Amino acid sequence: MNTVSTDSSGGSGSTGGVSSPAEGEVARICQELLRIDTSNYGDDSGPGERVAAEYVAGLLTDVGLDVELFESRPGRTSVVTRIEGADPSRPALVLHGHTDVVPAQASDWSVDPFAGEEIDGLLWGRGAVDMKDMDAMILSVVRQYVREGRKPARDVVVAMFADEEAGGVLGSHWAVAHRPELFEGATEAISEVGGFSVDVAGTRAYLLQTAEKGLAWLRLVADGRAGHGSAVNHENALTALAEAVARIGRFTWPYTLTPTVERLLRGVSHLTGLPFDAEDPAAIDTLVRALGPAAPFVGATVRHTANPTRLHAGYKDNVIPGRAEAAIDVRLLPGYEEEGLATVRDLAGPAVRVEPIHQDIALEVPFEGALVDAMVGAIATEDPGSVVLPYTLSGGTDNKALSRLGITGYGFAPLRLPADLDFIRMFHGVDERVPVDALRFGTRVLDRLLATC
Ligand SMILES: [Zn+2]
Numbered sequence: 061m062n063t064v065s066t067d068s069s070g071g072s073g074s075t076g077g078v079s080s081p082a083e084g085e086v087a088r089i090c091q092e093l094l095r096i097d098t099s100n101y102g103d104d105s106g107p108g109e110r111v112a113a114e115y116v117a118g119l120l121t122d123v124g125l126d127v128e129l130f131e132s133r134p135g136r137t138s139v140v141t142r143i144e145g146a147d148p149s150r151p152a153l154v155l156h157g158h159t160d161v162v163p164a165q166a167s168d169w170s171v172d173p174f175a176g177e178e179i180d181g182l183l184w185g186r187g188a189v190d191m192k193d194m195d196a197m198i199l200s201v202v203r204q205y206v207r208e209g210r211k212p213a214r215d216v217v218v219a220m221f222a223d224e225e226a227g228g229v230l231g232s233h234w235a236v237a238h239r240p241e242l243f244e245g246a247t248e249a250i251s252e253v254g255g256f257s258v259d260v261a262g263t264r265a266y267l268l269q270t271a272e273k274g275l276a277w278l279r280l281v282a283d284g285r286a287g288h289g290s291a292v293n294h295e296n297a298l299t300a301l302a303e304a305v306a307r308i309g310r311f312t313w314p315y316t317l318t319p320t321v322e323r324l325l326r327g328v329s330h331l332t333g334l335p336f337d338a339e340d341p342a343a344i345d346t347l348v349r350a351l352g353p354a355a356p357f358v359g360a361t362v363r364h365t366a367n368p369t370r371l372h373a374g375y376k377d378n379v380i381p382g383r384a385e386a387a388i389d390v391r392l393l394p395g396y397e398e399e400g401l402a403t404v405r406d407l408a409g410p411a412v413r414v415e416p417i418h419q420d421i422a423l424e425v426p427f428e429g430a431l432v433d434a435m436v437g438a439i440a441t442e443d444p445g446s447v448v449l450p451y452t453l454s455g456g457t458d459n460k461a462l463s464r465l466g467i468t469g470y471g472f473a474p475l476r477l478p479a480d481l482d483f484i485r486m487f488h489g490v491d492e493r494v495p496v497d498a499l500r501f502g503t504r505v506l507d508r509l510l511a512t513c
Pocket of ligand 1: 158190191224252
């Protein structure tokens with residue numbers, strides 16, 4: 061199916077309306093990926109990533125690259141290839157994506173979430189922004205480089221992982237633990253979730269992700285005295301647990317601005333003329349709101365968050381249980397992890413134990429250096445008059461896994477978006493969709509980036 065519309069954007073920086081091979085095929089590749097159902101239910105009950113990985117491998121071998129497919133479990137397939145750079149003595153750059161998606165409830169959608177339909181210049185489907193868009197951009201640009209006999213500035217490792225949507229245990233974390241040699245010599249990485257534009261007071265601002273919050277899924281356990289529901293009982297485990305859950309869930313976390321968030325909000329202040337005052341929560345709120353649809357993302361990065369997510373206690377209406385348990389999803393600011401966890405333990409109180417269920421690290425790197433300059437420069441060339449600001453992701457990405465190999469990761473999936481598209485809501489949302497024009501813009505930016513990275 062022909063999905064490629066003419067570039068009506070007049071995209072500055074594109075070569076006079078002559079579209080590149082990558083621009084010409086990025087929408088088709090994205091569409092074909094969208095049509096492969098890779099729903100990840102957090103266990104092995106989904107279709108897995110093998111079909112998508114074989115499709116990706118086909119695109120890469122088609123241009124003569126050697127690829128390696130590997131599986132953490134049958135059907136949970138990842139793909140890796142390496143492209144030689146102009147200066148192979150320099151450390152390699154990893155371009156990575158994930159091929160799995162969160163499930164989609166088809167009845168909630170306006171279209172079939174796995175049909176990859178193009179409607180009015182947008183590609184619709186689960187994964188359109190998270191993150192088969194970037195997968196397609198990476199693949200089409202790499203194919204173009206190889207077919208044209210060009211070399212990126214340095215070696216590039218392309219990895220398409222399984223299982224990101226369940227924490228990467230069967231994808232990136234598995235690869236880092238079992239196949240670290242695939243990333244040998246790599247020091248930096250680029251992937252989701254950043255690089256998209258938001259409108260700030262009439263200026264397009266691209267948010268480059270330079271930090272991620274850490275996560276701690278914690279179990280609260282209260283032990284008490286089991287007994288008859290008619291008795292006087294001041295050691296009721298359920299009561300103690302409920303008090304702890306309420307204290308944590310109701311707690312107003314103070315604002316703490318990490319270097320990344322401060323730099324972002326100073327940038328917003330500059331664009332809007334609104335005052336920046338790190339000590340004034342109301343001023344911070346106002347700056348966050350100026351980010352429009354991105355405000356919920358950013359609003360969760362000016363403080364820790366701790367949300368009760370599960371409760372478990374009791375088995376009969378007239379029996380006081382001896383134990384009660386809850387789960388809390390805690391997201392921690394980089395650099396303040398211990399402080400945040402200590403506060404949760406204080407709030408839980410002496411009657412409740414706090415046990416780890418699953419934890420992963422926070423990341424933060426400075427908004428500076430040659431690779432950041434190359435990303436900012438590529439955007440400046442393709443979208444003059446725009447700005448690039450750093451931001452912190454409130455969730456996590458496969459960059460957490462790669463960081464264990466000493467690889468510094470950035471979120472940079474460049475998309476020039478219309479100001480009225482509520483892009484953030486698309487992540488794991490209903491009617492997820494991406495403008496074809498934005499995909500083509502992204503290939504032009506990535507093309508420039510690989511030449512200068
Ligand atoms: Zn993702």
